[in-house]
Amino acid sequence: MTNDPSHIPASVGDKQDERPTWTVEQSGADAILVVRGHWTIDDGAVLAIPDRTLPVAPSGAGRSAPTLHVNVRDLGQWDSSLVSFLWTTKQAAAKNGLTFDTSSLPVEVARLFALLPAAPTEPAPPSSRQPNILAVTGGAALGMVDEIGAVVELGAQTAQGSLRALAGHGGMRLRDLMANIFDAGPSALIIVSVVNFLIGAILAFVGAVQLSKFAADAYVANLVGIACVRELSAVMTAIIMAGRTGGAYAARISTMLGNEEIDALRVFGIPISSYILLPSVLSLMLMMPLLYLYGCVVSMIGGYVVCAGMLPDVTGAGYIHQMLGAVNVQQFEFGFAKSIVFAVLIGLTSCRIGLKAGRSAADVGSAATSAVVTGIVGVIALDAIFAVIADVIGI
Amino acid sequence: MTIHVASEAPTDSGVQRKAGSETLLSLRDLTIGYGSKIIQKNISMDVKRGSIFAIMGGSGCGKSTVLRTMIGLLRPLAGRYTVDGDDYWSGPDSHRTALNRRFGVLFQSGALWSSMTVGENIALPLEMFTRLDKDMIRRLVELKLGLVGMSHAIDLYPSEISGGMAKRAGLARAMALDPDVLFFDEPSAGLDPITSARLDDLILTLRDGLGATIVIVSHELSSLFTIADDGIFLDAQTKIPIAHGAPRDLRDHCQDPQVHAFMHRENPTDPTPPPTVRKDTNTHG
Numbered sequence: 001m002t003n004d005p006s007h008i009p010a011s012v013g014d015k016q017d018e019r020p021t022w023t024v025e026q027s028g029a030d031a032i033l034v035v036r037g038h039w040t041i042d043d044g045a046v047l048a049i050p051d052r053t054l055p056v057a058p059s060g061a062g063r064s065a066p067t068l069h070v071n072v073r074d075l076g077q078w079d080s081s082l083v084s085f086l087w088t089t090k091q092a093a094a095k096n097g098l099t100f101d102t103s104s105l106p107v108e109v110a111r112l113f114a115l116l117p118a119a120p121t122e123p124a125p126p127s128s129r130q131p132n133i134l135a136v137t138g139g140a141a142l143g144m145v146d147e148i149g150a151v152v153e154l155g156a157q158t159a160q161g162s163l164r165a166l167a168g169h170g171g172m173r174l175r176d177l178m179a180n181i182f183d184a185g186p187s188a189l190i191i192v193s194v195v196n197f198l199i200g201a202i203l204a205f206v207g208a209v210q211l212s213k214f215a216a217d218a219y220v221a222n223l224v225g226i227a228c229v230r231e232l233s234a235v236m237t238a239i240i241m242a243g244r245t246g247g248a249y250a251a252r253i254s255t256m257l258g259n260e261e262i263d264a265l266r267v268f269g270i271p272i273s274s275y276i277l278l279p280s281v282l283s284l285m286l287m288m289p290l291l292y293l294y295g296c297v298v299s300m301i302g303g304y305v306v307c308a309g310m311l312p313d314v315t316g317a318g319y320i321h322q323m324l325g326a327v328n329v330q331q332f333e334f335g336f337a338k339s340i341v342f343a344v345l346i347g348l349t350s351c352r353i354g355l356k357a358g359r360s361a362a363d364v365g366s367a368a369t370s371a372v373v374t375g376i377v378g379v380i381a382l383d384a385i386f387a388v389i390a391d392v393i394g395i
Numbered sequence: 396m397t398i399h400v401a402s403e404a405p406t407d408s409g410v411q412r413k414a415g416s417e418t419l420l421s422l423r424d425l426t427i428g429y430g431s432k433i434i435q436k437n438i439s440m441d442v443k444r445g446s447i448f449a450i451m452g453g454s455g456c457g458k459s460t461v462l463r464t465m466i467g468l469l470r471p472l473a474g475r476y477t478v479d480g481d482d483y484w485s486g487p488d489s490h491r492t493a494l495n496r497r498f499g500v501l502f503q504s505g506a507l508w509s510s511m512t513v514g515e516n517i518a519l520p521l522e523m524f525t526r527l528d529k530d531m532i533r534r535l536v537e538l539k540l541g542l543v544g545m546s547h548a549i550d551l552y553p554s555e556i557s558g559g560m561a562k563r564a565g566l567a568r569a570m571a572l573d574p575d576v577l578f579f580d581e582p583s584a585g586l587d588p589i590t591s592a593r594l595d596d597l598i599l600t601l602r603d604g605l606g607a608t609i610v611i612v613s614h615e616l617s618s619l620f621t622i623a624d625d626g627i628f629l630d631a632q633t634k635i636p637i638a639h640g641a642p643r644d645l646r647d648h649c650q651d652p653q654v655h656a657f658m659h660r661e662n663p664t665d666p667t668p669p670p671t672v673r674k675d676t677n678t679h680g
Contacts, residue, residue: 173519176510260506264568267466267500268520269492 018076019043022085024053029066031055031098033089036074039082046081048088057097068098070105083112091119150356151348154273158281158348161273172278180283184245188291191244195236196295200224200302203232208311217313221322224303229327233295234335235383238342241288242375246350249280250371253354254364262355272355281347288343289336296335334395338386345382346375419444419576419608420465425474427457427464433472434460437635440627442576447602447609449619449626449642453657456631458612459503462580465610466500467491478576496524499569499607503580505561507553513540513564514549520571539567543597559590563597570601576608577601583615595621616658620646628654 020037031054057065070086086109090100102110165172207223253276256262265272300323308316350371357367420442428434434457442448450458463469465476467483476483478494507516517536521527527535540546543563548556556564562582569577582598583591595618602609613619619626619642628638628645630653638645638654646658656662 173511179510256509259504259509260502261508263463263468264500264502264506264508266468267495267498268523269495270519270523 020047020081020085022047022049024055026055027069030069031066032069032071034071034074035082035085036076038076039078039085041079041081043081047085049085049092051092051095054089054092054096054098065097065099067101068093069101072104072106072109075106078106078109080112083109083116086113087116094118147352151352154277154348154352154355155344157271157273158277161271161278162282164271164274165278172274172282176275176279177283180279181287183248184241184283185287185290188240188244188287189294191240192237192291192295193298195240196228196233196299197302197305199232199236200228200299200304201306202302203227203299204303204306205310208307208314212313217311218318218322220307220311220314221303221319222326225300225323225327226331228299228303229296229331229335231335231383231387233299234292234339234342235379237288237291237295237339238346238379239376241284241291241343242346242350242379243372245284246346246375247368247372249347249350250354250357251364251368253351254357254359254367257355257357258359258361258364277348277351280351281344284343284347285340288339288346292335292339293332296332330395334386334390338383341382341386342379345378349374349378417444418442419479420448420610421475421477422465423475423477425461425464425476426472427460427469428472429469433634435629435634435636436473438474438627438629440636440639442608442610443625444608445602445606446624447598447611447622449623450610450612450629451614451619451626451642451657452629453614453631456629457634458614458629459580461629462578462610462612466498466578467495496572497575498578499572499574499576500578501562501565501569501580501582503584505553505558505565507561507564507568509553512550512552513545513556513567516553516564517568517571520568524572535571539570540564542570542601543567559586559594562586562594566594566597566601570605573605574607576610579609579611579613581613581615582611583613583618591615591618594618598622614657616642616660628657 018038020035020039020043022033022035025032025034033049054068055066068089075082086105090113093100102113105113161172203224204220207220208217211217211219211223253262256276262272262276265275303323304316304319307314307319353367353371353374357363418441422438422440424436425438426433426436427438438461440448450461452458460469464471465483470484478497481494483491483494507513508519511519514533514536517539518532521532521535525532536549537546540549543566545560545563545567548560548564553561553564566582577598579598582594586594598609598611599622601607609622611619611623623642626640626642626645627636628649628651629635630637637651638649640649642658645654649655649658
């Protein structure tokens with residue numbers, strides 16, 4: 001029996017004498033597999049032997065199983081390509097009832113071969129359990145309640161930590177707080193400026209186009225002022241902080257978890273609330289309202305630039321005059337209060353997500369993603385709740 | 396705290412190395428695991444005061460998990476763990492925090508707090524739990540770092556030092572509060588043989604000098620034979636301890652095939668000798 005020429009890889013066609021070839025020869029009851037040439041992966045030769053090429057052991061009691069020997073006299077260079085071929089051959093031989101004789105293999109091949117099982121292990125069948133829709137939704141709902149409870153508990157611990165810090169014992173490190181404040185405040189100024197400026201400008205532009213239909217161009221200032229002070233500056237700043245700082249907190253804490261740093265704190269009995277939560281949450285609580293106020297001013301400037309520079313019917317002075325009449329302190333208070341609540345939400349949820357993350361590199365990534373998503377969705381949902389409350393109490 | 400009395404006669408370190416007979420840590424029929432997954436069961440062991448106790452076993456047998464239970468990071472599923480007769484896992488968290496004041500832990504990776512310098516890492520527990528002033532704390536930090544040969548790194552951040560240095564700094568931090576018991580999780584893992592041998596010497600010297608009891612999780616045989624007085628061998632398959640005793644004695648006398656194979660670095664699943672082969676055909680290029 002000779003192997004079909006189509007078994008020879010095309011890429012080695014030009015090196016006739018070096019290409020990997022094999023033949024199966026009959027020798028009495030036994031068979032001999034002769035391998036020749038270079039068997040390397042670089043030559044593109046990872047061959048498999050078809051079952052039908054091997055003789056089938058005659059069935060019948062009292063006869064010992066014939067053996068498949070290997071002849072490697074003309075074997076050139078080899079690597080795992082040869083071992084793979086021999087392994088498939090061994091499996092095919094076993095199927096045909098032949099005994100595979102490894103005694104004539106090169107010593108290194110035989111050693112590798114000895115490591116291999118008789119055949120590749122079948123992977124465990126995937127879990128066939130159908131997910132129960134009720135169990136999944138129920139589990140998710142319970143998990144959510146659980147998480148809310150955990151976040152509230154963290155909030156309570158943080159408050160406790162802040163009391164300890166105020167009392168002057170076992171508090172946080174001032175240096176950590178300052179570092180966090182710098183990260184959450186001054187470092188975010190540029191992005192907060194850009195976003196709020198553009199929001200103000202876009203509102204002015206879109207508003208002017210619509211309002212000019214009613215000859216009410218001057219009210220562009222009211223639109224920009226009220227929208228930004230009541231809603232957009234607070235929400236946009238919070239979204240920026242959720243993406244920037246919330247993600248960073250979650251990633252940092254879950255990395256600390258992986259490095260056993262959190263375990264070390266626990267073993268020493270150093271409260272996590274004082275050393276991780278408090279500086280994180282407090283710095284956001286201090287910086288977010290300031291960033292909000294700053295964002296309001298920048299968005300008004302954005303509106304001003306559009307009005308003064310691009311709209312024919314609104315003057316800069318008119319814009320400022322109209323703005324001063326439209327926005328009052330109460331609206332600032334509302335936005336200010338909201339941004340503090342957003343800060344607490346972002347700080348606590350991102351710390352919580354970091355603390356419950358796994359310990360691998362992938363877990364750090366998913367913790368950061370999850371913190372950003374939760375932060376943004378949470379901020380917008382809370383803002384909606386605020387809008388309803390404001391409507392009910394008539395602010 | 397271990398308090399050395401000034402008038403105490405100087406002891407020869409060889410004499411002092413002998414473990415006391417008084418039990419400091421005691422585990423009785425402890426079962427550990429996560430949720431419904433049991434990792435080890437029926438763990439009973441006594442750690443004598445002043446001894447070096449080794450928790451041994453192959454990879455994945457739950458050595459580190461036992462350690463986590465002993466330092467309060469994982470509540471056992473069943474059984475009793477006492478520290479100086481005091482039931483560790485009963486009572487509120489504050490009870491464990493108080494007992495943990497007597498512990499120092501060197502984590503596998505060193506686990507230095509990455510936002511602080513090496514010096515601040517060692518100072519933090521002192522700031523938290525003592526009434527010492529800044530200068531005193533600084534002097535203690537310099538002392539502990541000097542003991543582990545890391546004085547030069549006091550103002551470096553953990554990211555600026557090597558793995559071996561981080562481990563030594565972690566050891567200095569573990570000793571910050573002069574603990575009664577030092578726990579080491581794989582102290583030699585990831586260290587070269589020379590650094591690892593130095594760490595062994597350091598552990599012995601510190602034990603003798605500070606009079607601490609040491610619990611060490613390791614599978615580094617040469618270290619275990621050198622330093623450990625007593626130990627327990629956990630088996631991953633049966634999920635129970637299969638041998639008790641000093642690693643040296645287990646090496647010389649234990650009949651259990653698993654323990655024997657472990658102690659002599661043999662491969663118990665390799666019954667067949669390498670096949671007899673023709674050498675001349677090898678043209679492996």
